[in-house]
Amino acid sequence: MPIYTSDFEVEWKEDESPLTAADKASHEYIVEKLEKRFPHIPVLSEESVSIPWEERRKWKEYWLIDPLDGTKEFIKKNGEFTVNIALIRQNVSALGVVYSPEYDVCWFAAEGKGAFRQEGVDRAVRIKSSCPDNLDALAIVGSRSHQSEAVSAFLEFLTNPELLPMGSSLKICAVAEGKADIYPRLGLTSEWDTAAAHCVVTESGGYLLDEHGVPLIYNSKESLLNPHFIVLGGANGRWREEVIHAFRKANELTA
Incomplete structure (x- = not known):
């Protein structure tokens, strides 16, 4: 400091x-x-x-x-x-x-x-993550320094989303404590960027997943780069499937 x-x-x-x-x-x-x-x-x-x-x-x-x-x-x-x-x-x-x-x-x-x-x-x-019933008026945290067209495309799949700009792993923690519902990351990150907050959001009842809905893992390959990922509150059933589908569609724009 x-x-x-x-x-x-x-x-x-x-x-x-x-x-x-x-x-x-x-x-x-x-x-x-x-x-x-x-x-x-x-x-x-x-x-x-x-x-x-x-x-x-x-x-x-x-x-x-x-x-x-x-x-x-x-x-x-x-x-x-x-x-x-x-x-x-x-x-x-x-x-x-x-x-x-x-x-x-x-x-x-x-x-x-x-x-x-x-x-x-x-x-x-x-702390506990949120568990919305539908895709209406969700709070979405996004990077203050790394916003992209793909994230804008993801938001178009949602109804009346509220975007909350935020930096660092504070975004994942915001989902973990229920202040936000979703954090879509459609840009480069490294494993040290997510690892600590990953445990926090998981233990809060949330998820940190790749575009296929699979949790990120660490030290499984030579590269330390993460795939694009999405952080969700306590999402399950139709809600979770719809969000991951929208994320996958937006992710196609970065290919």
Whole structure:
């Protein structure tokens, strides 16, 4: 946060994504603490992606972290950035922690234990995703920095949707706590962008699915890129099928 409030410099990676001193400092701090507390569990961070696939593919359990998710929002100083820490076990997000430094809010979950939201030092409260009956007047969260024509096409399948612009993994957490119903992601993301919040939304009763309605998995291939995905509240039956169908149609526009 001292970096956030300062006049910091911005570097650019080869993929043209931004990097700040806060990304580096957060990475170093988290990795140091995890390696000290859990020396037997490897750590993969957005800032340490050079670990070769031949080594990663052998991992049955590892920490997957995004030290600063929403760097573009961090640069804009709008507060919509998070720190994401997930424990991946057998390709599934088994534990997830998403923290918002600006708002001092933490969302966390563990497999089979439920999902929770804690504000400051207040007692953590259990959260549940929404479960709409139909496609009318749904709240849709979308990226503040990555909006696309495909997302606009997806919205056309819905009736009177309300679009809520938001940055970072806050979008997935918004679905997890029922503030939004759907988050369609029709653009590139990496596994560290979704892993922590994936556990949170799953344990809240929601879903994070690819265009075929299958949950995302982690460390199953050499590439760390995710397929396009959609996050849903407690959707089931006809509601869920209709939304995934609309998402698949919109996804065809990106092919």
